[in-house]
Amino acid sequence: MAGEAAHGLELVPVVAILAAGVMAVPIFKRLGLGSVLGYLAAGLVIGPFGFAVITHPETILHTAELGVVMFLFVIGLEMQPRRLWSLRTQIFGLGVLQVGTCAALLTGVGVLIGLPPLIALISGLGFVLTSTAIVFQVLEERGELSSPGGQKMVSVLLLEDLAIVPLLAFVAFMAPQAEDVTIAQRVTDIAIAVGAIAGLVIVGRFLLNPLFRILANARAREVMTAAALLVVLGSALAMDISGLSMAMGAFLAGVLLSESTFRHQLEADIEPFRGILLGLFFIAVGMSLDLTVIAANYGFIVLAVCVYMVIKFAGIYGIARLLRSNHPEAFERSVLMAQGGEFAFVLFAAAATAGIIDAEMNAILTTIVIISMILTPLAIIAMNRLMPRAEQSLDGVDVADGLSGTVLIIGFGRFAQLASQPLLARGVDVSIIDNDVEMIQAAARFGFKVYYGDGTRPDILHAAGAETARAILVCIDNPEDALKIAEHVKSHCPLSQLYVRAFDRGHALKLVKIGVDYQIRETLESALAFGEQALIALGVDPEEAAELVAETRQRDLERFELQITGGMMAGAELLQSNTDGPVPTPLTTPRRKTEALSEETAKIVETGQRAG
Template sequence: MAVETDPAFTAAAALLGAGVLAVPLFKRLGLGSVLGYLAAGVLIGPFGLGLFTDPEAILHVAELGVVMFLFVIGLEMQPSRLWGLRREIFGLGAFQVAACGAATMAAGIAIGFPPLVAFVAGMGFTLSSTAIIMQILEERGDIATAPGQRMVSILLLEDLSIVPLLAVVALFAPGGGEATAMDRLTSVAIAAAAVAVVVAAGRWLLNPMFRILAAARAREVMTAAALLVVLGAALIMDLGGLSMAMGAFLAGVLLSESTFRHQLEADIEPFRGILLGLFFLSVGMALDLAVIGREWPIVLAAVLAFMVVKGTAIYLVARLTRAKHGEALSRAVLFAQGGEFAFVLYTAASGSGILPGETQAVLTAAVILSMALTPLAMLVLRFVLPKPKPAEIEEDFAGAGGKVLLIGFGRFGQIASQFMLAQGLDVTAIDNDVEMIDSAGRFGFKVYFGDGTRLDVLRAAGIEEADLVAICTDRKEATSRVVEVIREAYPMKKLYVRSFDRVHTIELIEAGVDYQVRELYESAFTFGQAALEGLGVDADRAAEIAADLRAKDAERLAIQQAGGFITFGQQLARSRVTPQPLVQPKRESKRIDRPDPAPAEGARTGWS
């Protein structure tokens, strides 16, 4: 007997299968995940294999992915940080929206649209895709950078712009002038009340609620609460006539300084990723290939005209606001497409009689094509723009030179340097991490900016006067390169090196370093010995085991360096230490919050 399959399960399997197959392929080709989702959507949509006939229904659900994405971004934007971006949001953002709106409206008139239709078409294209831009910025790791923060600020202003634009559409719609001033004031009051409710809930309600839920120790309830916060904030803002994404973003900002921030982000992340992928799939499915085939000249003209004109306007705005050429060009290409808010604006304009049905279909197809072209344009831009140089600091190495030259001032180098400083030795430290150098300066450390793999930098830092060079970098390749450069120029210089692993240790020994230690070696030995003592093993016995293991490790390392092979099990079989039964320690108290001992006089604090 045949078993009927639920269409919902078939649809879910098709969506997941399309994403799972397309995204890794497109990322492998260097085209990015967004284009993979869009292509998969076209393939399984009504104009491809026809597995789905109503992409709009999926799009409404998938928009929650954008909502959750903005919530996660909000969690990273503390109110003080957001306040610091107020000029970028309301200055740079408003400038770009106004310039792009005027330019795209002019392009619409040039294409042949009436002025009101050109205004709606141009402003819809002016609102860039938050989902695509944020996804690309996240994949490139640029959200936290200064150019990335400016782009986020512009996106926030664009999201806010949808509200007055919808009001303008209602005002200029046939019969739209009948709305009274009182109606408009009521709409503004409702919107303001929605914002006030979200702010009040985030400030006085959410933290106490999460404390109660955390005390209940029900993980699934915490996840449900996180989803409730996102959807609730989005729903309140939607009822107030505002953007759901802006509601979620506001909720995230209000929770950005909460102790539950990281837990919320971890709970939302899986849903956010799946729904955001579903959003891109549904956008691909919504691409009407019949309209493109029938009206391809005007669709192509609209895509090219709007993207070129908008990109040019963005570049000019960026340059006028003192952005460098590379940043301005990158912003122009990334923002040149239309976005998901264009669908909202075009649908509202079509429903109010401003946009004819065929014009709406053409504009929607143009926006979707522009979204699909953005990842390709960014790929081309990577070959056009020169590879960005690492951040540099004007450094003359004045005052550099001492008994010790320390290369790499991360966690390892910070601790190692304290021994030399405690002895009163003069230490010159160099690193190429600008943020770390700034942080070190706030704690009273002078760290010079420089690349330790360059011989001229090493000489400027005083390597010739140094009695010892401590190489504390955290990347295996960089460490090996520094050793190679120094050994070639200064073969007699004393080198003490942080090693990455056993293989790297053998390479360093063969390179002739004077001392090496694997970065986790000593801490692991200390930890293991302390664990034995915690399990009731006598301190002398634990020390004996540690000494025996050190001897075995040194023996095994020597054999491996000579090209031989010996396992830890083989060494353990001929061990000099016989295992002893454990003696369980007496549990005197369950209290673990003992105060830390006071630091020694003159000890430096604040560094791990």
């Protein structure tokens, strides 16, 4: 029993870490504070200054550093030479200028607030590394990852991710024990390091792909996963033995495999380990926070947070304006990137291990970064409320006014571009409006004349000639706005034929209820054609495949009509939940079509009667 109890006690820290992370991360993400802060808070709660479930976090921190190693390997996999080359101007131009300027400013202000020069430099280099997790999350939520402003931020983040490797090497070089090394030893160390890098490049270039090809032919998935871990940990070990950082080895291995045909397989195999270990790293950082040190230095910490964020904001804004970004773009970039980031913890931990900073200073600097990360979501909320949304410039764009086309198209995305082609080929007089200036300018380059106008406004519809148009085609991809436009058209332009692009089945039913003349779900016909080709590829005779698709189309139409007449919206919502999925029925061969349809009809009518 004692042995069992001992073994049971060994699981307590593991269960505590998992439970803390599982509970804290969803709460923090729900609050808009991000998963990183959730992990840090979880570590603080179960660490020595919380419930003291774990009293020696440094033992976990050493293991958790493998998460950073794997993270850098994944970053290396994304750093294909072609991608780096396409973003070279922004990465190595904007990125270097912003990082270099902000690092110099932060180092200077660190000295001014009382830090020794070397510690001020380490602090500035750490704080200049922005939180990739926070910025990427915000850009993704806003759909701005591919926008010009978003691409600039992504480029700077890529440079910062790359910069952590030489920064870790710099920390090792600046370690106090390095001062006692003779020139001969230094030359030997450099030779060993260069040899290790060269060896890693040779192995990655000539051996890894054949190795993974052999393993793939063996069709042993667990061996492929083990090989992926071997590559990451082996390259990290090689660099560690040669005196360089493990992170550098993992990053180089990732870059060498970035063009490999096995890149996606490797990333998929490493991802679970990377996510768990990186989360464990942040939990260990949270456990390592010394609250007594923080309480004793809270005045300095508050001062440093305020000064560092303001100085970094000013540096980013100044560089953005210098490179001719407009004020809203520069201001937004400065707010999003004014905090420290995850890699600062890595840099500070390396500096503490090397003896450049002590445990107390490590706790102070880590706390400064954490508080800046906590303040960032609040700063973004304040920015969104205080700064009005930038109005689109209409330079070179004509506003819809006095149009009188036979057909009015509202929205000119992919759907409308295809729908308009037969009309234009027939010589129909078409007027087109859209409220996206970039789309209008792009269409102009291909010879399309598109006017600026918001179709949800009745006055814009009037100016666009909706009252005299024979047909109005609503082709926008926003279901709510499409319904609003349809209601306006039916009220103010009753003589115009109204054709609307529907998003899904529920949206189509609402459009029918409004009284549109024609609606079609945007994916219906393409999905049916897709399925038809899949049947042919499986060996079904083309005529039979076409017949099956025609029956599916007819069945869908009959089901749609029954939902309108039998149960209306209540039944439709119960059956479809606003999706385009079919009602489960035994659809097998044409012979059973009538039977299947009768069963389906009974289900729909019965459900509609119960619901309505």
